[in-house]
Amino acid sequence: MTQEKQTREFQAETKQLLEMMVHSIYTNREIFLRELISNASDAIDKVRFQSLTNPDLLEGNSDFEIYLLPDEKTNTLTISDNGMGMTYDEVVENIGTIAKSGTKAFLEKLKEAGSVGDTELIGQFGVGFYSAFMVAKSVTLITRAAGQASGVRWESTGDGTYSIEECEKDSRGTTIILHLNEEHHSSEHPAENFIERRTLSDLIKKYSDYIRYPIKMSFSEKEKPRDAEGKIIEDAEEIETTTVRTLNSMTPLWTRNKNEISREEYDNFYKGMFQDWEAPLEVIHSKVEGMVEYTSVLFLPAHAPFDFYQRESTSGIRLYCKNVFIMDNCQDLLPEHLRFVRGLVDSPDLSLNISRELLQQSSQLKKIGKNLEKSILKTLESMLEKDRAKYELFWKEYGKALKSGVYSDFSSREKLQALLLFPTSHSTENLASLDEYIARMPEGQKVIYYAAGKDRAAVERLPQMELLRDKGVEVLYLFDRVDEFAIDALREYKEKTFQSVSRGDLNLDDLGSPDAEKPATEEIAKENESLIKAIQEKLSGKVAEVRVSSRLKSSAVCLVSGDSGISLSMEQILAEMNQGMFKASRILELNPTHELFGTLKNLHETAPDSESFKDYCDLLYGQALLMEGLAPEDPVSFANLVAKLMAK
Template identity: 75%
Template sequence: MAETAKQTREFQAETKQLLDLMIHSIYTNREIFLRELISNSSDAIDKVRFNALTNQDLLEGTSEFEIYLLPDEDTKTLTISDNGMGMTYNEVIENIGTIAKSGTKAFLQKLKDSGSATDNELIGQFGVGFYSAFMVADKVTLVTRAPGQAKGVRWESIGDGTYTIEECEKETRGTTIILSLRAEYCSPENSEENFLNKYTLQNLVKKYSDYIRYPIKMNFINEEKERDSEGKIIEDAPVVKTTEVRTLNSMTPLWTKNKSQITPDEYNNLYKELFHDWEDPLEIIHSKVEGAVEYTTLLFVPARAPFDFYQREATSGIRLYSKNVFVMDNYKDLLPEYLRFVRGIVDSPDFSLNISRELLQHSAQLKKVGKNLEKSVLKSLEAMLSKDRAKYERFWKEYGKAIKSGVYSDFSSREKLQDLLLFPTSSSDELVTLADYISRMPEGQSVIYYATGKDRSSVERLPQMEILREKGIEVIYLLDRVDEFAIDALSQYNDKKFQSISRGDLKLDDVSSDSKKETDELSKENESLLTAVKEQLAGKVADVKISSRLKSSPVCLISDDNGISISMEQILSEMDKSMFKARRILELNPTHDVFKALKNTFEKDANSEAFKDYCELLYGQALLLEGLTPDDPISFAKKVASLMAGTK
């Protein structure tokens, strides 16, 4: 096989931007590069170790795994090497040269959108991994070989937007990264950021990588004079130099210890190490279960959702171990979809080391573990809500949509999740639970009122809110696209049904029989007018009624109790499900001057253009009040202009 010649390639445009940001101090905490590279090495060893369970040839006779650090003051280089999986020529191009693998487009957009984001926020959401090397190095060289490959691959870049790649000789599998450090990061005067200083490196490994499960080694030179037979130093003897290979990390799996022996910092450091985050987790759940199924679990709720959390391609899941040996990463079927934000490990002696995802899906033991974990997470969230509301609201800000999705997508979970829901309301600046709302309901209120809209101000401007505001009735605001799906799925809470202020009868129990009688009489008195408006708006509305809910507004658009709501119709339309239509009802305020003008125009000439325009304008106004665009904006604007000019 002919050797591939050395090539020079260009990074994508986004990669160039990223490298430029790395080089020009995007992060103040430059030492993070070491943790990133060590974590990559650990992942590579995990991969070869797991794959070797079914293919021993991958080990190439070496089953002792290690990560080695080699600082060299003469060449001003720091080398990080491992005997993990290594990469092929094409894998180097795909994983190192192609930026799409790192989520950098979203990373760069986040930088533009949020100038206040901290280092920790960004590194937690976007694992820049390998590219962090350019924060401290003028040149980065990568030499790698995958098991079974005759040749290795050499990759090199100075961070100028290009890189070279060629085949090379490499005797052992794995990856070696050589950082040619910038002068300021190998200066003896810069004690904290001298990354050639072995004690600085030792401290950084202890700080960030102590729980990496493979030994991280480094050579130390000991200088000592000879000693006599009694162990005393011989003063005039020459100094003898010896090399000592030290393991810098403890490698003790934290989850095997008793909870009382583990400090919060130890938990936090393990989480950051395992899941490449730079913020402490919001919540930690550590438990050991013995019985028919024996397992230890250590779960974390991250402080922030990843940038791609609500995208289909987002990766998440639980790490499975058997007797501290890694079995599988990102196993998604252990917890329900709505808890996909939970990260952590489950270690059980009952797990087989050689097991496929397909077999795991049918494992009765694993299903039982999953149900127990679900209960543990929900119990922890309930405790957080009752004991630390501020902390729970931070959780809700990040993962509330996931919990709400569980309400409408998982029938069996609705009761479990309903008390975890939070909503803004008309009566509070704080988020409230459904239980909070029920506790504040006045005597006689029979339903839970809600309103949908894009934001708080748009909901508060809805004409349907007027009568409820006047009566001092609290209204739940549904401002997320998923909210109405969740409310429809719940249907009721504590025997109180949910009632949209824009659907059907408002069920205001304190409305007097006289008011209802008056509305009925007005409807009968104006029956011919209502019929004429309905005919004029045929195909747009299903009915036209006299309103009992309007106070100052002339018109509103509602849907009846049967079928979907108008807001749901809009959401489904955006999802290319436009076959679902709301049954729209136009309600008119009989006390408003506009109604009187409409009635006068109708009585003068029911077939006039002016009456037809009034009908269209009222419908267009009702759409605008709902946050919708009139069917024909140009025609609507012309009718408004004509009306203002007095030509109609």
């Protein structure tokens, strides 16, 4: 019996769902095209599968396709497929009511959380279909199920009612006609002009490039006619021709066997997807099956963006579910220090919310993220071991990010420490890993020495470096702001603690002394106890302690920090970050073998309360500040003091 045209009301839950989808779930209206195309692809999947046991369903047409037809005259966008189609009852059930079990509970969860992880609803025609009303003032659906004699016509303005009737339709499948709102076919908003063919092409490339069936659209072009031999007739008027183009590539590169993909194909894929002019430094292609299933293609870009260390983090990882684009820049997959990695993950196991736009926090996502992190770190370890030149190119671009991970992410410290590289006193050209440093340590050395400064020249000028240099002890050089934070976070590596050359005892006794007759520091300190106390009194409020140094060779004085609290170099870094309230404990160390020590001793013995003795103390402190790269607290007074002593 033929069904006449009827006007029906949407089920109450359907009205709620429509309102929420239009006003709250979707933040990006262009997603409607992805939803409708995904539904079309699902419908083709269905007829293709069922035709394996019932070939008659194909009705002699196995050339599957999805077709777009934008029409400027009628302000409509039509999306057609030759998939399974729907019967009258299926249209009522899927479009009119969404009468699935648990719908009310589903909507309640949706209201509470704004999303829900019910994957069975994703891709069902009655859910994503309603996204059409974000851009259309009315929607017409014409469908015929495979094997049925007649079709069904459905229409609605989204006002709470719809009309439905049987109709004639020559071929199986579904056609959706969107009568677009004014703003979505206006030249004033080209990015949301969904009649503009270029806009549609860009959206297909962005969201549906890897749908397995061709997505086609006709294009009109004007060209000169050709003669019988195919040559262009230059004097003739141009004629308008129509060509049909396929907008999507259909076969995702990541679904192919990686052994069959050339490096050039990977490079071109990366350049196209991430708009980079340069090929990536490394490619990591993985397919994982088991408890969680996914395919990933990750890239290490050859260069970091110029603002990489200034801007907010974007992970660069795109998510796909069954070849359909879900979201860009997923923040939940990789830790902050690996944010330079670009690429994609495609998994059928992702828990999506109803809009396919956002992912819920899920155990699957966490498992995938952990696996990706392991894969990236394993690749970097292999690169460090087998291709040092390439790794150093990587390190130049992203080394600061890994060091930041050591400092800020406790769970990653052990994973990252072997990947760290530092300039050292061993070579002016080559960087060293911590393993390489330890391998070169002489017998008896118990610690890993490091020195911090703005550059190599500044570090090597430090008076604390001279004795270590004479002993042939290698020192790590820390030039980046994050370096000392990272070293402090590590504390030790392979049972070797880190030791600043400007802090604490240098533990050089077991390495031998270049000067066997050098008096013992403790004995000298005891003999000159009153001198040291007097200098400390003169510098009260400026230094926490004055002591005899065991680390100086030719310099008269140096400034070091206490065993606890921040270091002098870290104080400078924090000051540059407007954190000037943090101060290092300052200790002035005197070289007992320097002739100036004798001068101070004589002055203290002959005129302990003289102005000259105080001037010498202030001058020594200012000198020590300058050698540490710190400005004297009163530069004018310091300059006048130098001039005064020079004039004597």
